Amino acid sequence: MEIIQIDKKQQLEYLVNKYGDMVLRVALTHLRNLTDAQDVCQEVYIKLMKHQNGFNDAEHEKAWIIRVTINTCKDITKSPWRSWLTPLEEIPLTDNHLEDNEIISIVLTLPRKYRIVIYLYYYEGYKTTEIGKILNLKENTIRTQLRRAKETLKFKLNGGFGDDD
Structure with a gap:
């Protein structure tokens, strides 16, 4: 049982390293708010770890992650407590x-x-x-x-x- 947990952990680390920057950029592009974008990143990886179906290939995996990121961003923007006032100067540019x-x-x-x-x-x-x-x-x-x-x-x-x- 412990071996499965290590494999899951290693798999998550691999996926975060592979897609972390992309997920953050997509979320930041969509939301224009670093804090919300970081929350989206966490949600995306939680959803990815719960995703039971495999992917056909790396492109399918990447497209799925982008789609989930965009949908998670939409969920945040629909939230009634979300503040839409984020000065553009606060957005970190890498x-x-x-x-x-x-x-x-x-x-x-x-x-x-x-x-x-x-x-x-x-x-x-x-x-x-x-x-x-x-x-x-x-x-x-x-x-x-x-x-x-x-x-x-x-x-x-x-x-x-x-x-x-």
Whole structure:
């Protein structure tokens, strides 16, 4: 019995090391709040350890984890006690390059549906068909959201002012 516990512990450590940064980035992109994003990470790994069905391959495992992360973020945003007031300055940016930080800051000002599509497309390298499957949306919807997000980013990067939320 103790051997199973060690195996579970080792498996969890492996999964945290493999997906920890990605889960945190997805949650932070979605929620724009580090504390809530860290709570989501914990919930995702609890759900992963309770998940009894195996995965077909590594991509299936990764997609499942992203989907669970997004759903957990949605649960948090639906919570009645959740405060929506998080100053953008409080969001920790991991990259030390000033230009990249500016872009990340602008991406974080996009509406949620655009932030997550931009993240999955550019940072995780998913194709629009794959993003559609992960988010349970049609591929054309993903392409439209991606195009609109790019247009909004271009406008904001060129000095545009305005709140598109």
